[in-house]
Amino acid sequence: GNFTILFMMVSAFGMCCGYYEKFKAGTINIETFYKRRYEKLWPFFALLCILDVVISPSADSVYEIFANLTMLQGLLPNPQISVVGVSWTLAVIFVFYLLFPFFCFLLFSKKRAWLGFIIAGIYNILCQLYFFDEQHVLGGFMERENILYSAIFFMAGGLIYLYRDKLERLKNNRIVAVIILAITASAYYFLSQNDLVMAVFSVAIIIFAITTDGKLGENKLIKKLSSISFEVYLSHMMIYRVLEKVKITQIFGVNAFSYGMTAILTIAGAIVFSSIVKVVLEKFIICMKERVNHV
Secondary structure: OOOHHHHHHHHHHHHHHHHHHHHHHOOOOHHHHHHHHHHHHHHHHHHHHHHHHHHOOOOHHHHHHHHHHHOOHHHOOOOOOOOOHHHHHHHHHHHHHHOHHHHHHHOOOHHHHHHHHHHHHHHHHHHHHHHOOOOOOOOOOOHHHOHHHHHHHHHHHHHHHHOHHHHHHHHHHHHHHHHHHHHHHHHHHHHOOOHHHHHHHHHHHHHHHHHOOOOOOOOHHHHHHHHOHHHHHHHHHHHHHHHHHOOOOOOOOOOHHHHHHHHHHHHHHHHHHHHHHHHHHHHHHHHHHHHHHHO
16 A cells, blocks of 8 residues: 555656646646546546445445545545545545646746755645644544645655656666665665655655666566556456455465465456456547537
8 A cells, every 4th residue: 555655656757747848838738638637537437436336335425426526535634435445546646636737836946846845745744743633634534645745745756757867867877776776675664664764765666767768577568557557456446346245255265375366366357357448438438529529
């Protein structure tokens, strides 16, 4: 679960690669920008929500599916949504999309970006020390579901983008990136697994990836998996629930073999499901657009 922090950083870095310069130059079409966000995420997510409610129906799911379908559930103070529970990451990232023009404003200069990063860090600390107590939020609250707590992770991804040219020079001295990655990985796995340590580890992972020029894992399989990675993440719990309902998860008892088999079937099932559904939905959307244009 901690690697969702890396996912937030990669999301910010990727968005900057696609849109930062356009926002900075004022050449972006805001309507197109937000339509693309919904068109890319909503169809698959909406289908998952419907399937989740069908598999595990409840009265509360009616309220929760409405919040999910608006894609604005991340603006709730304490969502605690069980329909596609892992979608809390999508909720936070979509709030980031909503704020992306302001995010680009913060990244307009490196000086302002560092100031924004420091402020985001202060917010993160204040959330832990003050704002996220029983007086301010309800019980069972998960800090990462709040955009202000997670802002430092998105800002880190933006800063990496601003310094990408300098970081690419490390490919000539890649041992530095390897050492940084080894130190941060050791700190995370052996010293502390809190969010800030994970954030530093995630930065090291992205820097190392930049120095490789994509040469590690540059093949058709990795490209295919990367194109459906978010869909696999969103759907894997649904696949697990299906396996659980047909009593496959403990078919050999409660042991390592059952766990390993369940993990493999869950991942394989999520990949197959995501691949098929994504293609079907894309064709369906194209067909509907053609009909609308024809009318």
